[in-house]
Amino acid sequence: MMSKQVLLTVLFTWVIFATAFAQTSRLEGRVSDAQNRPVVGFSLQLKGTRYGTVTDSDGAFRLTDLPAGEYRLLGSGVGFRRFDQAVQLTDGQTTTLALTATEQMEELQTVEITGRRETDYKTDLSFVATKTATALKDIPQSVSYITKELLQDQAIFRLNEAVKNFSGVNQFSFYNDLTIRGHRVSGGDNYASLVNGLRSNSSFWKQNLTPHLERVEVIKGPASALFGNTSPGGTINRVTKKPLDEARQSLSFSVGSFNTFRSLADFTGPMNEQKTLLYRLNLGYENAMSFRDLQYDKNLIVAPSVTFLPSDRTRLNFDVVYQNSNGRLDRGQAVLGNGDLYSVPISRSLNRTNDYLKEETYNITLSLNHRFNEHISFNSAYMKTGYEEDLLEHRSANTYAKDGAGQNIPNLVEMQVFIRQRRWFDDNISNYFNLDFATGKLAHRLVIGYDYAQQKLAPGGSQLVARGYRNAANTGAINTFNPARAKDYLLDSQGAPVPNVAHFNLTEANPYYMADMSKYFYSRTDYPPTFYYTQGFYAQNQMSIGKLKVLAGFRQDYFTEVVEYKTAKERKVKQQALIPRLGLVYSLTPNINAYATYVKGYQPQVATTIANPNAGGPFDPLVSRLVEGGFKSEWFDKRLNVTASVYNLELNGTLYPANQPNQPDLLTQVGQEVAKGVELDVIGQIATNWNVVLNYAYNDATITRSTTESQIGQQKPNAPKHQGNFWTKYVVSSGPLQGIGIGVGGNFVGKRLTSLNTAQSTPAYEVFNAALYYQMKKFQIQVNVNNLADKTYWVGGYDYIRLFPGAPRNFLATVGYTF
Structure with missing residues (x-):
């Protein structure tokens, strides 16, 4: 109950805080092509800021709560050339623009080669889910993602620290080892993880690192129809x-x-x-x-x-x-x-x-x-x-x-x-x-x-493996102790079997030391x-x-x-x-x-x-x-x-x-x-x-x-x-x-x-x-x-x-x- 009250209080405080600092300057308009047809999904960004949006089904866009000043408006979209235009915003007023996007023969690459320009938590496209540049809302399967901006804001350096941001994904252990929709996905298995849509082998022990990643995607459920041998719970793609x-x-x-x-x-x-x-x-x-x-x-x-x-x-x-x-x-x-x-x-x-x-x-x-x-x-x-x-x-x-x-x-x-x-x-x-x-x-x-x-x-x-208990002659080890055959083992003064590798005492004040590796009996x-x-x-x-x-x-x-x-x-x-x-x-x-x-x-x-x-x-x-x-x-x-x-x-x-x-x-x-x-x-x-x-x-x-x-x-x-x-x-x-x-x-x-x-x-x-x-x-x-x-x-x-x-x-x- 206390956790719910804290959560509601935090969210309510945020609403008040956001409202108190709201700005009245706005930038809006419409993006069309040479035939005056609306350009849908065209990305717009005020250079050097976090302010950005995309055009809707009518080619319209709107940016609100903007501080006054001079900006460079950057624009890019599928099948259109990028543009860079100066914009002057006045406090308390709305600036309206009519923009024309110039078509080009080249569409956005179907292989993700060119870098992502957006600088916020949201992305609009996925390449790996259909092997085409497809809007996420048009993919008939759940695809969760996080961008580098979220990784940076949460100071995340390892992938396991990031999976809390995906629904249905959680840690299995300290290792490169997760569950997706209840099914285990582990490093070391090249069917479990993709890098830019290609199979990748990685450590099972150490978690995947994130500093070089643009985003991380999780295709929920099997992706075998495109990639063949994949995990049933989901596939992680590191971009x-x-x-x-x-x-x-x-x-x-x-x-x-x-x-x-x-x-x-x-x-x-x-x-x-x-x-x-x-x-x-x-x-x-x-x-x-x-x-x-x-x-x-x-x-x-x-x-x-x-x-x-x-x-x-x-x-x-x-x-x-x-x-x-x-x-x-x-x-x-x-x-x-x-x-x-x-x-x-x-x-x-x-x-x-x-x-x-x-x-x-x-x-x-x-x-x-x-x-x-x-x-x-x-x-x-x-x-x-x-x-x-x-x-x-x-x-x-x-x-x-x-x-x-x-x-x-x-x-x-x-x-x-x-x-x-x-x-x-x-x-x-x-x-x-x-x-x-x-x-x-x-x-x-x-x-x-x-x-x-x-x-x-x-x-x-x-x-090389050293395990079990030492034999009676102290010339080797037996993997497990069988009290019915105690005579086969080396026993201490208390009648307990002598371990090949010393036991770890959980209650000892300082149990750490450098072990003498030459004292063990190994099997290969x-x-x-x-x-x-x-x-x-x-x-x-x-x-x-x-x-x-x-x-x-x-x-x-x-x-x-x-x-x-x-x-x-x-x-x-x-x-x-x-x-x-x-x-x-x-x-x-x-x-x-x-x-x-x-x-x-x-x-x-x-x-x-x-x-x-x-x-x-x-x-x-x-x-x-x-x-x-x-x-x-x-x-x-x-x-x-x-x-x-x-x-x-x-x-x-x-x-x-x-x-x-x-x-x-x-x-x-x-x-x-x-x-x-x-x-x-x-x-x-x-x-x-x-x-x-x-x-x-x-x-x-x-x-x-x-x-x-x-x-x-x-x-x-x-x-x-x-x-x-x-x-x-x-x-x-x-x-x-x-x-x-x-x-x-x-x-x-x-x-x-x-x-x-x-x-x-x-x-x-x-x-x-x-x-x-x-x-x-x-x-x-x-x-x-x-x-x-x-x-x-x-x-x-x-x-x-x-x-x-x-x-x-x-x-x-x-x-x-x-x-």
């Missing part, structure tokens, strides 16, 4: 920043809690007078500790990008994203064996001081867009991804230590050691044609394409080279007539795994699937569209087994079906997007831990899961200097058919039934407080089970955040404070030995300069 044809440079420096230091740079502009060669360079560096003992991160990002525009019809882009990360792998918090979540400080990790995790990742992309004429264009892209892992870790063995009777010792955690090195390489090729034409009154946007992707685990991958696991590839042919037609738009498409997908790769027993295991997609969009009013969709998903069960030969199998592929409907609308002169959806997502064949003795990596395949829910996403501007983000999701994701009867009816792990978020930012545009801004927000997540085979759960929580901003000419000072109430909470967990607590109250101060 990198692209070069602009105007010079922009910025630097920022941040310091904050947990000895955090960050430095970011973003440079872009033309490289020649003709503006046919553009560049962008993003740099990022982080050196930070953590609220978790012994944890730290040193990250370096270098992301150059070059765009070549040899003609109005051809665009070529080359970009690289290189990331280097050094730190430790945090396996989570363990609590005492009595199950009290508050019995051990959330700061306590299970590491030793000589642990480390070193990772190196790169994406190299070359993309081409060529428009033959106003009706036909060709798009081609290639991306190479490399990922290397070098790991030494002390971690729990997922159980408590055993006494001589085989009973748990509640304050001691049984430990194990992993020393591992692996390298993966991924290749993606995407080619497709876009054809725009009409048959009578029916307009068509046809996509026909072929893509190919492959992944290789390089030779030489291997792992080799990761032989592996190889799989997938390819598909697809066609999609977006048809429109009057107020109705129909999207129909299919993909024929072929998946091949090379079993026992590079051995005399090498053989190919093949799977294939025909994947349909059907969607409808109907314009109820000029600003409200209703939509409905049906799509199937298909995912071969290889990404897990290829990384873990002890997982079992072979397994049947995941097959999913999504039925979804809802409304998409625009408000406040199209400054605010609202999407409401209801869905039913059925999935067959998910893998879960089998929980079998002596087989910790063994997986089992669950029969059927169904996720049913409602989602709401609101993002954009209520006024030109008042931004807002609001979302809510109800998700009933349960097991409906299983070989384990007790699982039927259970909510899926780390899939809350209820979750939501709000964030709002207001900036004073004139008067004595001009340039001062304030942001407030909060998010809540409901109770969640940690796994299917246990009653253990993490409690519901609410967290509130705030920020202060001050902008003076080219400088901006920003202070973010998170977890204002210093609440103890958990973002996820596998069990009570592997819990993932949220950070306590913390702050980050940032100084930025734009020139």
